Amino acid sequence: MPELPEVESLRLSLEPRLEGRSFDRIIVRERRLRQSVPVSLETELPGRRIDAIARRGKYLLIHAGADTLLIHLGMSGSLRWQALGSAPRRHDHVDFVLGGEVLRYHDPRRFGLIAWCPGTGTDHPLIASLGPEPLEPGFDGAWLHRMSRGRRLAIKALLMDSHWLVGVGNIYASESLFRARIRPTTVAGRLSLARCARLAEAVRDVLAEAIAAGGSTLRDYVGSDGTPGHFQKGASVYGRAGEPCRVCGTAIRQIRLAGRASYWCPHCQR
């Protein structure tokens, strides 16, 4: 469930505690994540100076020397600081030991990813195939309009395609479309330039506000200090089927779109 704001919140919290330091030891209890956790992680990473913590889409890139630790939380992953020696619990798959503490990777569903890749990680196939960042310059209404021409799928499905645009998952796709007053089922290629401009602005605003709030509280998400974020309290439509729209009072509807639950207000969104 972690989307871009959650991963960015995590990156910000890790940065001051990791930069310039190095892991003493890596302990892997379970290798079976989305990809098998490579043994080179334990042999290569310890002792290396951590130079920077970056984010690309929902991936964390921890640059250590010439190489890079790649982490993706999947749907249920989390990284939390715990005291060295505290007993690992079920689904605590990997420990990154640093000083008197452990940065512990926990992931019940094991959809996450921990990889050790040579170089900066940007040429890793998973990273190289990603679309642009919604919070970087270049993502605007004109880009969205140009890049959606000829696409016949629903705009919500397109927004959630990380090879097209990164960072927008199921929650923020619904929230952004509500903010832009566009129905999730609208065929992407038929959106006018004006509506694309509204949508681009809505995506940026929703993501920026969620980052400012420390990420969503939805489902399993917790920050690296164990405290939940606060965004979901302010959700306009996500998870609110049958409840009144906060703007007009009309009952929020839920449909299934490309296999995902989608929420929208039939009055506000056209």
Place this chain on the structure above:
DNA sequence: ACGGGGGCCTGGCGGC
């Protein structure tokens, strides 16, 4: 090339 759907995996919840 494009779009839809299934699979991965587990915990939590609703229904019987």
Place this chain on the structure above:
DNA sequence: TGCCGCCAGGCCCCCG
């Protein structure tokens, strides 16, 4: 009370 089926999320892969 217990069990069973369904659902959630991100991403990859396969199919038409």
